[in-house]
Amino acid sequence: MEIKVRIDATIDGLRVLIESPTNELANELLLQLSNVQEKDMFTVKTKDGIQVVQVHEIEIIEIFADEVVILTINNEKIIFRGRLYKIKERLNGQQFVQITKSTIINIxxxxxxxxxxxxxxxxxxxxxxxxxxxxxxxxxxxxxxRQIN
Structure with a gap:
């Protein structure tokens, strides 16, 4: 595999070009790239539509009855319906830990x-x-x- 990086200040955002001898190899790489991006984002369906939150910006997730409240580091409050155990499954990683029956925090x-x-x-x-x-x-x-240190 050959990887080339070219820095160009004239383009907006990141541009990725995949050249491959087979479609399977290209699709596999594309899937891996999209998985990396998805792990950084958390989407929820609110009454106003679908909201995208950057995972690293989530500070606290609390549940009250069947309403979930996400508090971000930017003091944003996102409210939607859901279950805490399902959110824990979606955030599966060591960045979040449950600290009470109804609260998860970003460690x-x-x-x-x-x-x-x-x-x-x-x-x-x-x-x-x-x-x-x-x-x-x-x-x-x-x-x-302890595992982090």
Whole structure:
């Protein structure tokens, strides 16, 4: 395989040209490229239509009854109907961790952890938001944080 990169300030965005002796090889590469892009984006169907959120911009995901609320680092609030376990499946990776029965946070947004009342801990996020971590989910969070270091 031969890879060439050409920097051209006159074009807008990224342009990819795939030249291949077979259609199968080209399609395989195209599929891999589209999977990389899809992992960076999270789409949800809201009452206003389909909204695209960059995964790295998601700070907190909370569920209230059957309404899911995504809070972003840009203070954007996205509300839609869904189930927390389905969202966890779609975000399958170590970037997000469940900290209560109804809350998932982006571990890359954690600034520090503090002791709280009754054995719980408090996650202080980079935005200044504070989220309680229940004792039930604390061991998993600690395990993931150890794996990162």
């Amino acid at each position: 890359k947004q954690i600034q520090r952890l503090e002791n709280s009342f009754s054995g719980n801990m408090l996650a202080i996020l980079k935005s200044g938001r504070k989220q309680t971590i229940s004792r039930r989910y604390l061991p998993n969070l600690k395990k993931i944080l």
